[in-house]
Amino acid sequence: MMMKTLVALLLVATIAATAHASGEEEYEIFPLQLNSGAASEDATLQGITCSSWRLAVEVHNIIEWSTVPAECENYIGHYMQIPKYRQDSKAVNREAYLWVRTVPLPRDGRNIWIFDIGETTLSNLPYYSQNGFGVHKFNSTLFDAWVEKGVAPVLPETLKLYNKLLNLGIKIVFLTGRTVSQTDVTVENLKRAGYHTWEKLILKDPKEYSGKTALEYKSAERVKLEKQGYRIIGNTGDQWSDILGPAAGRRTFKVPNPMYYIS
Amino acid sequence: MMMKTLVALLLVATIAATAHASGEEEYEIFPLQLNSGAASEDATLQGITCSSWRLAVEVHNIIEWSTVPAECENYIGHYMQIPKYRQDSKAVNREAYLWVRTVPLPRDGRNIWIFDIGETTLSNLPYYSQNGFGVHKFNSTLFDAWVEKGVAPVLPETLKLYNKLLNLGIKIVFLTGRTVSQTDVTVENLKRAGYHTWEKLILKDPKEYSGKTALEYKSAERVKLEKQGYRIIGNTGDQWSDILGPAAGRRTFKVPNPMYYIS
Numbered sequence: 001m002m003m004k005t006l007v008a009l010l011l012v013a014t015i016a017a018t019a020h021a022s023g024e025e026e027y028e029i030f031p032l033q034l035n036s037g038a039a040s041e042d043a044t045l046q047g048i049t050c051s052s053w054r055l056a057v058e059v060h061n062i063i064e065w066s067t068v069p070a071e072c073e074n075y076i077g078h079y080m081q082i083p084k085y086r087q088d089s090k091a092v093n094r095e096a097y098l099w100v101r102t103v104p105l106p107r108d109g110r111n112i113w114i115f116d117i118g119e120t121t122l123s124n125l126p127y128y129s130q131n132g133f134g135v136h137k138f139n140s141t142l143f144d145a146w147v148e149k150g151v152a153p154v155l156p157e158t159l160k161l162y163n164k165l166l167n168l169g170i171k172i173v174f175l176t177g178r179t180v181s182q183t184d185v186t187v188e189n190l191k192r193a194g195y196h197t198w199e200k201l202i203l204k205d206p207k208e209y210s211g212k213t214a215l216e217y218k219s220a221e222r223v224k225l226e227k228q229g230y231r232i233i234g235n236t237g238d239q240w241s242d243i244l245g246p247a248a249g250r251r252t253f254k255v256p257n258p259m260y261y262i263s
Numbered sequence: 264m265m266m267k268t269l270v271a272l273l274l275v276a277t278i279a280a281t282a283h284a285s286g287e288e289e290y291e292i293f294p295l296q297l298n299s300g301a302a303s304e305d306a307t308l309q310g311i312t313c314s315s316w317r318l319a320v321e322v323h324n325i326i327e328w329s330t331v332p333a334e335c336e337n338y339i340g341h342y343m344q345i346p347k348y349r350q351d352s353k354a355v356n357r358e359a360y361l362w363v364r365t366v367p368l369p370r371d372g373r374n375i376w377i378f379d380i381g382e383t384t385l386s387n388l389p390y391y392s393q394n395g396f397g398v399h400k401f402n403s404t405l406f407d408a409w410v411e412k413g414v415a416p417v418l419p420e421t422l423k424l425y426n427k428l429l430n431l432g433i434k435i436v437f438l439t440g441r442t443v444s445q446t447d448v449t450v451e452n453l454k455r456a457g458y459h460t461w462e463k464l465i466l467k468d469p470k471e472y473s474g475k476t477a478l479e480y481k482s483a484e485r486v487k488l489e490k491q492g493y494r495i496i497g498n499t500g501d502q503w504s505d506i507l508g509p510a511a512g513r514r515t516f517k518v519p520n521p522m523y524y525i526s
């Protein structure tokens with residue numbers, strides 16, 4: 001079992017290195033230094049297996065949860081590191097492309113695709129691998145310090161879709177819960193990860209959206225985009241709050257994330 | 264591998280027999296007679312594994328698909344027969360109960376919970392196990408002949424939730440795509456499976472809903488229920504068309520079904 005995990009880890013490291021073809025330097029955090037997450041067994045919490053918990057989370061049956069159940073730390077850690085997480089992401093991004101290439105698009109420059117950032121275009125896995133894979137209560141100070149390093153690795157299956165969308169003439173809008181004060185580091189991180197162009201990068205203004213949920217913030221920003229004349233063709237996020245609500249997009253896509261939940 | 268599958272099959276047969284505690288006779292179709300579905304390997308279709316395909320289907324990323332990819336017949340067949348399918352169903356139904364028992368309910372007799380029937384309260388697995396687990400194109404003649412036998416087995420995790428809801432004083436409404444001509448056999452089948460009481464059993468009137476999707480039919484019937492004064496607390500289905508649209512319910516729950524898709 002340990003051997004298998006080691007192989008998987010090396011594999012992840014290889015994938016990360018390969019995907020980051022354009023960068024000069026290696027991300028310091030790959031391969032992951034693990035405090036946990038090395039076991040693959042499907043533990044059980046009160047009669048529910050962790051794999052069934054994960055499915056119920058992805059399908060939005062289990063909602064508004066605050067942390068990954070402690071029993072599932074190793075299971076979730078393992079899932080995030082083996083090829084399965086990437087395969088699950090690939091299935092979603094591939095479906096998005098199979099669909100969008102069949103959609104007749106007016107050639108008026110108004111077609112956009114919205115991407116969330118964390119766990120959608122960039123991975124916070126190096127941070128979460130040091131923090132219990134979502135088992136620990138969210139610590140905004142620690143997390144912001146990680147974000148401000150600007151070294152979040154690319155999620156390569158999303159980057160593939162991004163490039164294909166650009167080739168189809170669809171413009172990219174990043175819509176993130178990161179705050180406006182993190183604009184520079186986000187721009188830098190996106191470019192380092194291989195996202196070199198976009199129509200808009202929308203970060204959260206904490207004053208404008210004080211006390212609002214992510215769902216409210218993102219919906220309001222999408223409505224603004226439509227009022228500006230944009231046509232939201234597709235919308236990809238790792239959270240249901242990215243893809244529910246008004247002006248969600250002609251089709252929405254949820255990439256996997258069993259580590260945290262944002263309302 | 265064959266031995267493992269055999270053990271799994273015996274397990275399914277045992278579960279079915281145990282769950283159907285109140286019936287005098289065994290369902291003729293358990294244990295399943297298999298034409299396929301005995302292999303557990305996670306095959307690949309065009310770079311996507313069948314387990315990633317199944318996740319994308321459950322999350323509603325892959326939509327409007329007509330049949331299970333042929334490459335995935337064995338994978339899906341295996342999934343449906345091992346405890347995992349039941350565990351996934353349990354996680355959803357348990358979450359529904361954990362939530363609903365915290366909801367303050369006016370004691371006015373107007374609280375209802377909507378259940379779909381096929382793959383939600385009763386299982387068509389004996390039929391699908393003989394028909395490629397969703398790989399074959401849907402054949403309404405053959406399927407109706409199966410429904411009219413009236414022997415679809417219980418889905419035991421849903422029955423547990425059903426009984427708990429009744430104990431909480433919530434009334435049950437079954438809302439199904441089965442047609443009104445199948446009323447008698449449906450009543451008989453529900454009772455044989457352990458569902459002994461309900462407020463309403465709504466079957467589809469093919470004249471009223473000619474040319475309408477399941478989503479339109481079910482939404483329209485739910486709106487009628489609310490106009491009649493009912494309060495839809497929860498709504499459980501195996502299809503997204505059961506739980507999207509107006510008057511969906513205060514919370515919705517999707518139980519797994521990787522065998523077919525209904526718009």
